[in-house]
Amino acid sequence: MDLEITKYDALPPTGLIQVENQEVSRATQFKTTASILLIILLSFLIFWNKIGSGQFLGDDFIFLEKAGSFTVSAKNLASFGIFHIYHNTLLLASGFRPVPLVLWLALYKLFALESAYYHLSILFLHSAASVLLYLLLRKLFEENVAMITACIFAVFTGHLEAVQWISGFFDVACAFFLLSSLLLFLRFLSSKKSSFYLLSLFSGVLAILSKETAIILPLLLAAVLLWTRPSKDGDLPLKPTVKLVLPFVALFAGYLVARRIFLWDYHTAGNGLLSFLDPRRLLNVWTLLENMTLPHQRTPFIERILPVVVIAFGILSFLAYKNRRESRNTMLFAAAWFFLTAVPTLGFLDRHLYWQRFNYLPSIGFCLLIAEMVAGRPGRSKMLRCVLPGLMIGLYSLNTIHQSGVFWKPAWATARDVQASFREDVDPVLEEPARVYFKNVPELVTGIDVFFTGLPQACAMASRSGKNEFYLESRITPEVPPLVEHADELMIEANGASYYVFEWDHLKKRFVQAGKTLKEPRLEKTPIMWDFSKYSDSSRWEAAQDIHPLSPTGAGSSMFVTTGKDSFFKSPFIGGRSLKYVQVQFSARHADGLPLRGQVFWVTEEDLRYDGRKSVVFDVKNDGMPHTYTVPLYVNVSSLKAEIQRVALRISDRASTVVEMRSAAFHFFE
Missing domain, CATH: 2.60.120.430 (Galactose-binding lectin)
Known part of the structure; x- marks a missing residue:
């Protein structure tokens, strides 16, 4: 006699279900923890070499001088975070980035000019941003895609400038707070707790006060909503999207209005958004694609093969999109992220000013695209699903280590030599007050800014006297008077100041004094x-x-x-x-x-x-x-x-x- 089993009889006991759920939860938690530890480990393994050998370079000294001269006063507080060094956004011609500068100020008060602690801090921030990226993407896409993306992002060669150069603090801090805002926003969507929404808003404010490129956060939030909140009839959920994103838009619009009032810093030549009509902006997009596809320091050989590599990668991406329906949503999101985050950095009409550190945020979209293309699908063999992602992560890791050794270490060594020679050969012979000009200083070493900027600030901070002035002879700008060919024609003493010229000897790697004279021309009696x-x-x-x-x-x-x-x-x-x-x-x-x-x-x-x-x-x-x-x-x-x-x-x-x-x-x- 056959037994009739109902659907209720077939269900396992309730206690067994709870035990299985707990085991699944523990397994998921263990996997998440292991993934986070792996991402942090990769970040430190690949970039750890800079902790001991990394030096301050170029613009670092400009911000160090700002931190070193800061005192608590109404005037300093009013101007803190404002500077006019970078003009790398579409609308904005000045910088207002108080959040990273607060970090600089804290580090300076704690560690003064010990560069290792600054490098360690930015590496911690980069590792944290990589972890946040993993936690964000695993809520949007498959676990393995999120993991591969975060690992590639952690070791990506295109991040060398942002992570190796301390001035990259702005880009890394902006990415950290922007990813925090997006992650808290998703937490709000799942929990419906308004506290997470407010924290997301606050993180967004910190992001835009770290760097102006965070102005695209409302667009990224809208993109996340479109991927996470499909409506029942299949249409785009326009009304809920607008309601949730509108406070971010209003907040950031208020930020722009405040900048307009207090800084008056819109580009006059660019005329704001109308400058987008300039076709030369497309060259910046191409430069960005070059930097992503082959993140390698430019050599004649690399310059020759770059167009071929970019076009080949574009063809592969198109074929993957066309032939793999299950990957299309992820690839579309990656492309949207890439181009949206690139928009604020398209302000340069000179593509040679498009520095590598501007790639930090757009690279998330590129890393996601790579991860989706190499991620194993259930139909593939287990070995293939592991080998391709591991091979890609390994190649990027080796390239990053190689690029750091070939290009960054020589720049750091040169910076160390210049600063040592200043302390030993220049500063001891100066009769204060002194005006000092430096000639033939190594500005760019292997394409890295050593003292293209920053040397006057570096010398002023290291000098025994605060009465001396320092200038780079080659940086002929309205702020830095140019020199003449013969040093003896240059030297004039006025208002009690002695004038010196020091020339860099590239063979000896030392400064050599080129001359000093004291003459005081007399004035006519009647002006x-x-x-x-x-x-x-x-x-x-x-x-x-x-x-x-x-x-x-x-x-x-x-x-x-x-x-x-x-x-x-x-x-x-x-x-x-x-x-x-x-x-x-x-x-x-x-x-x-x-x-x-x-x-x-x-x-x-x-x-x-x-x-x-x-x-x-x-x-x-x-x-x-x-x-x-x-x-x-x-x-x-x-x-x-x-x-x-x-x-x-x-x-x-x-x-x-x-x-x-x-x-x-x-x-x-x-």
């Missing part, structure tokens, strides 16, 4: 003076560019407002004379309260162009009070032999500065 309260005097000056007069015409043009960053106020012609000082008295006021910069230009009969090579920069007090500024032109040695025909004043480097000119005087050499 030329203008009183701007007199219409007859002020009318002789020409408001040439970016200046809107505010005074009534009959009272003289002594008060005006700047309408751009290049405001030029031109003097009358002075007949080809050797000019030593320009002395001006004026008041300046800008709404942000931050320091302003003025600039004195001149033209000669041979060269009638107003450019930075024939200029001197000076600091302007932003308090609306009249001050007298004495600007020595002789610090720019090109003025010593020049027969100056005319002078132009740039009173402020910012638009909307209200200026009242009171007087001007030119002092000539005898």
Whole structure:
């Protein structure tokens, strides 16, 4: 007699179900923990070599100087986090990144100039970002795809600059907080607890205060929602998406408005989003694809094969998308992430300024695409499912180690030699106050910025005296006066300062003193003076560019407002004379309260162009009070032999500065 078994009889006991669920939960937890430990281990194994040998390079010293000179005051707190070094976003021409700078400040207070601790901190941050990426992707895609993506991201060769260079703190910190925001957002979706939503908002704020590229976070949130919240009828869940993303949009829009009010830093040449219409932006996309597909330092051979490699990878990706239906959603998400996170860094029209560290966020999409292409499917053999991902992770790991040894270690060694020679050969011989020029300093070593920037700040921090000034001879900008060929023609003592030139000997790897002389040219007794309260005097000056007069015409043009960053106020012609000082008295006021910069230009009969090579920069007090500024032109040695025909004043480097000119005087050499 057959027994009739109902569906209830076939069910296992409730206790057995609970035990099995607990075992599955423990197994899942163990697998997750093991995956996290593996990601951290890979990060440290591949990048650990920089902890002992890594040095400060280039821009690092600019931020170190900012941290070292910081004191708690209303002025410092108001300007903390603001700088004008990087112009690498589409809309924004200045940086406001207080979160990484707070980390820099804490590290400086704890460890001063011990570079190993800075490298260790950024490596911890990179490892944490890799773990967050794994936890995020496992909620969106298959476990093995998330794991492979995070492992590739942890060892990716394209991260060498972001992780090896301490100035990459901005990119890594931005990615860390952005991934935290996305992960907390997903936690909110699953738990419906508003606390996770608020924490996600807070992490988003920290991300954008780490670097402006986090401005695309609302778009990434919308993309995540589209992948996690399909509607019942198959249409896109537009209304719920808008409701959840709108607070992020409003918050970030408020951030942009605040920047507009306090920094006034939109690109004037780019005209904001309209600059996207420039077809040269496509070159940046191509550069980004090159950096991802073959993350290798550029050599002539690499330059030749790069286009072929990029095109071949594009064909493989298209074939994988076409032939593997189950992978299409993942590949579409990877492409969306790649291009969305690349948008804020497309502001450069010069593709050579597209630095490798800008790849850090977009590389997540690329790593996800690679992981999806090599991830084993259930139909494949177990060996193949393990070998392909392991081979890809191993290749990236070996390439990263090789690139670090070939390119970064020589740069670090050179930086170490330069700083050691300064302490031993330069600083001990200086008679304070001193103005020091460095010639032939190694700027780029194996393509790495050693002292392309940052040497003046490095020397100022290492010098025994805080009264000395340091300049890079090759960085001829309005801020750094150029040199002449012969050192003995350069050396002039003025206001008690001694002038030195030190040249880098690439064979000895030491600084060699090129010269020092002390001469004091005498002034003519009678300068030329203008009183701007007199219409007859002020009318002789020409408001040439970016200046809107505010005074009534009959009272003289002594008060005006700047309408751009290049405001030029031109003097009358002075007949080809050797000019030593320009002395001006004026008041300046800008709404942000931050320091302003003025600039004195001149033209000669041979060269009638107003450019930075024939200029001197000076600091302007932003308090609306009249001050007298004495600007020595002789610090720019090109003025010593020049027969100056005319002078132009740039009173402020910012638009909307209200200026009242009171007087001007030119002092000539005898």
